[in-house]
Amino acid sequence: MKRPEIHVLTDAALARGRSHVEIAAAALAGGADVIQLRDKGTSFARLVQIAGELLRLTRAAGASLVVNDHLEVANEVAADGLHLGPHDLPLAQARARFGGRLGGSARSPSRARELEAAGADYLGVGPLWGSATKPEAGEAIGVQRLSEIVSAVGIPVIAIGGIAPGNAAPAIEAGAAGIAVIAGIVGAEDPEAATRAFRREVDDAAAAC
Numbered sequence: 001m002k003r004p005e006i007h008v009l010t011d012a013a014l015a016r017g018r019s020h021v022e023i024a025a026a027a028l029a030g031g032a033d034v035i036q037l038r039d040k041g042t043s044f045a046r047l048v049q050i051a052g053e054l055l056r057l058t059r060a061a062g063a064s065l066v067v068n069d070h071l072e073v074a075n076e077v078a079a080d081g082l083h084l085g086p087h088d089l090p091l092a093q094a095r096a097r098f099g100g101r102l103g104g105s106a107r108s109p110s111r112a113r114e115l116e117a118a119g120a121d122y123l124g125v126g127p128l129w130g131s132a133t134k135p136e137a138g139e140a141i142g143v144q145r146l147s148e149i150v151s152a153v154g155i156p157v158i159a160i161g162g163i164a165p166g167n168a169a170p171a172i173e174a175g176a177a178g179i180a181v182i183a184g185i186v187g188a189e190d191p192e193a194a195t196r197a198f199r200r201e202v203d204d205a206a207a208a209c
Contacts, residue, residue: 001209004202005178006195007034007124007158009068014187021053023186028061030195032185033178036083038068051077064101071098083124095119107141109152116153124180125149127161128171143174150175165197169205178202 008027010020024035035058037051051065051073058065058080066081067074071094074082081101084091091104095118103122104115112123130140140162150157156177163171164184171179179202188194 001172001206002177004172004176004206005033005156005158006031006198006202007036007066007160007178007180008032008185008195009036009038009180009182011038011182011186014183016187016189018191020050021057023191024054024057026191027185027195028057028063030185030192031199032063032195034058034064034066034081036066036068036081036180037073037079038182040069044070044073047073048076051079055079066101066103074098074100081121090118091115091120092118103158106149107138107145109149112149112153112157116155120155122156122158122177123149123153124160125157125176126159126180128159129162129164129167143170146171146176147174163198165194165201168198168201172202172205173209 010023015023035054037054051067055065055077064080066083067079068083069088071089082098083103084094085105095102101121103124104120105124106112106115125146127140146159158178158180159171159176160180163179163181168179185191185194
């Protein structure tokens with residue numbers, strides 16, 4: 001199995017006063033593959049500035065930068081990827097305007113197939129275990145539904161929602177190509193150490209598959 005990806009989504013509300021850049025630097029040092037800039041309340045100009053700083057970090061680390069929701073910001077800084085949720089710009093429209101890695105959010109096999117057909121390069125699937133960070137995301141789907149979604153599409157599936165130390169391995173065992181973590185890393189006392197712990201867990205799970 002290919003080495004699982006660890007996506008770390010920044011969230012200022014959970015960061016204990018640390019900046020997006022500080023969280024990203026720690027996560028990258030701990031082995032993160034993708035930093036996703038997630039910020040709903042900051043101006044366009046400031047988001048472009050932050051995204052540019054994050055892009056320099058990810059490029060230096062051989063990792064990728066994904067921008068959440070904001071197509072214009074992603075295009076402005078030439079981000080590696082753009083992730084769109086169910087209430088954002090339709091993915092097919094974004095595909096025509098963005099040339100990088102495009103992700104969408106799904107919680108059912110039928111929605112996953114729709115997004116793949118619309119041009120998604122990967123899917124964020126969940127909430128796997130439920131989500132305190134995004135309660136509006138709905139009830140936990142569990143590993144059985146995750147496995148069904150993995151089988152329904154031919155693009156990578158990244159599990160998200162309630163991912164915490166000790167419960168990431170089942171996602172990899174169910175066929176996910178990686179995990180996406182918010183609170184478990186951004187809100188950790190030591191984000192670098194937390195990322196390293198996730199890195200060990202998912203790598204061990206992949207080796208056993």
